[in-house]
Amino acid sequence: MxxxxxxxxxxxxxxxxxxxxxxxxxxxxxxxxxxxxxxxxxxxxxxxxxxxxxxxxxxxxxxxxxxxxxxxxxxxxxxxxxxxxxxxxxxxxxxxxxxxxxxxxxxxxxxxxxxxxxxxxxxxxxxxxxxxxxxxxxxxxxxxxxxxxxxxxxxxxxxxxxxxxxxxxxxxxxxxxxxxxxxxxxxxxxxxxxxxxxxxxxxxxxxxxxSQSMNRPNLNYEVRAKASGRTGVIKQIADFIKECHPNDTGIIYTSSRQMCEEVAKVLREQYRLQARHYHAKVDARDKEEVQQAWQSGKCKIIVATIAFGMGIDKPDVRFVCHHSLPSDLDGYYQETGRAGRDGNPSDCILFYRYIDAKQRRQAITTNPDINKEERDHQVDELQRVVQYCQNDVDCRRLQVLAYYSEKFDVRLCKQGCDNCRNPAAPEKQDVTATAVDIIRLAQALTVRDKERITRNQLVDVIRGSQNAKVKERGWDRQPLFGLGKDTNRERIERIVDRLDNMGLFDQVTMAGGDWSSSYLVVCPNHSRHA
Incomplete structure (x- = not known):
């Protein structure tokens, strides 16, 4: 140039x-x-x-x-x-x-x-x-x-x-x-x-x-079932570190300051691991001392809230564990991205149980400090994380990169995630008829009726949800409303996302108030499917 x-x-x-x-x-x-x-x-x-x-x-x-x-x-x-x-x-x-x-x-x-x-x-x-x-x-x-x-x-x-x-x-x-x-x-x-x-x-x-591909080929992505009880998951994390990364540097993310301190204390006192805590309320001098100890290798493990990590340039982070459920896939990608900056193999392990999602959703819906628009946005973002955790079939990279509208060839994962390594062949089922009906429903809503509908709202309509938004917009009067009422939400979400990945759907953004929202549309060159 x-x-x-x-x-x-x-x-x-x-x-x-x-x-x-x-x-x-x-x-x-x-x-x-x-x-x-x-x-x-x-x-x-x-x-x-x-x-x-x-x-x-x-x-x-x-x-x-x-x-x-x-x-x-x-x-x-x-x-x-x-x-x-x-x-x-x-x-x-x-x-x-x-x-x-x-x-x-x-x-x-x-x-x-x-x-x-x-x-x-x-x-x-x-x-x-x-x-x-x-x-x-x-x-x-x-x-x-x-x-x-x-x-x-x-x-x-x-x-x-x-x-x-x-x-x-x-x-x-x-x-x-x-x-x-x-x-x-x-x-x-x-x-x-x-x-x-x-x-x-x-x-x-x-x-x-x-822009360029968001894929980080050296990162291994896994979702593991989270043990019950406050200390069960800490034992899982300790066992993982001792087995896979006994002398390596890593980060463990938690959702609260209290949990952050508790996890670090248990790892130190019960499992003899070099763990320190870091969150927004830690004294500025203590923060600097903890970060310097971690950067220099004197401390191997940082247990942190989202307050830690942005701009941290430590190349040899070998693992990032999520003790708690991330709020959105963007935050999850940011946090896992702190691993393996030197290009060497590194692990990203998320510990998940559905009760965490229910509690997080309740915290959002009862938060008096946010308006309805922001509440709906946060619930939608959380639902994408839940779907990611519960989808034990599709490539993890495919799912995360789809969030950024990046198409990904799963062959390039090269068994770099738990789903791609799973030796059990996934159950095969012909969902062509359902997929065609979903396209027809989406086109009826977005082309014929000029409706603005998000991905999660389309899933609600497919499954026959009677929530306030569906009724208010009259979507429950669509002939194909509830076409997937007998199919679980995770499967419907997988079909919608697969259609998106195939290029039949697209995302458009439209400004509304201070912020934009992303809506789903049927690509014009695929209207023949409807």
């Missing part, structure tokens, strides 16, 4: 980052931002996202010059990157709420000095709330010293902005205030719905999109 920037890009790659070649889409992303274009980069964990903005920040041949502003979700992640870049000789500073006035003032003076830093790291909260920082940005813009904005871990714009960090929703103001500054958004995980929301909320609808 010969461009006006190529020679400098290759020189900085070698002299600053000590690399000789690029991974997939890195050069394309770097070239796009140096050319002044907006770009959305979807790259699997360990794919090298950071280089996509770190390298152009030290180049001088781009169409925009000055400081690269990197907006990141976590202070610890920013600190890790600052230290790494300083070791490479890159001029980098950060603005965050933990700094005192003296340090904030020093950073501000650096930004306004003749010799400016290459990169500034900042949290979205600081960007939103600091009037002085915004004054500095406006001055840099007026003087032509804003090179680009980078939104790292950009799925947080949707997931965290939706749930609890409003400052993420307001990042779209960057395009309004600084219309000539290119924006780069990066994430390891984004399905069609999340990708659409990222582009809409950041106002980069016409950006260049660079």
């Amino acid at each position: 010969l461009t006006p920037y190529y020679a400098e890009i290759k020189e900085k790659l070698r002299t600053i980052f000590n690399l000789v070649d690029f991974r997939s889409n890195q050069l394309e992303a770097i070239t796009a931002t140096l050319a002044g274009r907006d770009v959305l980069v979807l790259m699997p964990t360990g794919g090298g996202k950071s280089l996509c903005y770190q390298l152009p920040a030290v180049c001088e041949s781009g169409t925009t010059r000055g400081v690269t502003i990197v907006i990141g979700p976590l202070l610890s992640l920013m600190q890790n990157q600052v230290e790494s870049l300083e070791e490479k000789g890159v001029d980098v500073v950060q603005f965050n709420g933990d700094q005192d006035l003296e340090e904030s003032g020093r950073v501000g003076r650096r930004l306004l000095a003749a010799k400016k830093p290459n990169i500034l790291f900042v949290t979205p909260e600081k960007l939103q709330r600091s009037g002085r920082f915004n004054d500095i940005l406006e001055r840099l813009y007026e003087e032509g010293y804003l090179a680009r904005f980078v939104v790292d871990e950009s799925h947080c714009v949707v997931k965290w902005g939706r749930d609890f960090r409003d400052s993420y929703k307001n990042l779209g103001s960057l395009r309004t205030k600084f219309p000539n500054v290119p924006i780069m958004a990066l994430t390891a995980t984004a399905n069609i719905q999340v990708k659409t929301d990222i582009m809409r909320l950041l106002k980069i609808e016409h950006c260049e999109v660079l």
Whole structure:
């Protein structure tokens, strides 16, 4: 890819980052931002996202010059990157709420000095709330010293902005205030719905999109039946570690702070394993000490909530266990993606029992702090996880990658999951007639009646559900309503997903309020099946 920037890009790659070649889409992303274009980069964990903005920040041949502003979700992640870049000789500073006035003032003076830093790291909260920082940005813009904005871990714009960090929703103001500054958004995980929301909320609808396969071929995926009782599953995890990874580094995810501490304590005291706990309420100094001990290998096992892991660059994590049910498949993929970043074989084990799903669903439906739209969204996401856990036939990779609308040839799994290794031949049943009726029902709803219907809602209609949404929309008056009432939900979901994987269905996203929703449609070229 010969461009006006190529020679400098290759020189900085070698002299600053000590690399000789690029991974997939890195050069394309770097070239796009140096050319002044907006770009959305979807790259699997360990794919090298950071280089996509770190390298152009030290180049001088781009169409925009000055400081690269990197907006990141976590202070610890920013600190890790600052230290790494300083070791490479890159001029980098950060603005965050933990700094005192003296340090904030020093950073501000650096930004306004003749010799400016290459990169500034900042949290979205600081960007939103600091009037002085915004004054500095406006001055840099007026003087032509804003090179680009980078939104790292950009799925947080949707997931965290939706749930609890409003400052993420307001990042779209960057395009309004600084219309000539290119924006780069990066994430390891984004399905069609999340990708659409990222582009809409950041106002980069016409950006260049660079994506690649989300498959991690070195990861082994398994779902295991979870023992009853609070300590039963801890014994299962301990036995797995002692048998398969006695001296290896790993992460165990739990759903609550209390469970996190309990699991770590039992692993230490009863099973003599080097386990420490990590969650949002742990003191900042203790968090840093635990993370450093784990990074250095003094501590082998971190027992954590979702507060741990984003941006953690430890290549030799050999296992990730889920003690508790993930809230959605996106979070599950993010968390399992922390294993095997060095490319070596690693295990991802999820311990599942249905009672956990029932309790999680009840917690969602009785949560007074979320509206109906968000409640329905969370229930739908949880149902996808439940289906993944209960489907003991289809390839695990096929299921996870389908969530991201990626088609996958199961032969490429190469027995890299429990279902593909299962020697028992699956029961064969001809479901052609049911599949054809499902297509006809979907077409009647989405084409003839112009209805917007999600995947889970279609499954409800197929199974003859009498829930409020079905009745309100009149879907129970469809001639094919309840066509699968005598078939269990898991089988209907498998048929719908198989039709999707065959290309007969597609997902479209439509904005509604602050967020987009993903709806199912019948592909026009398959209307002959109806």
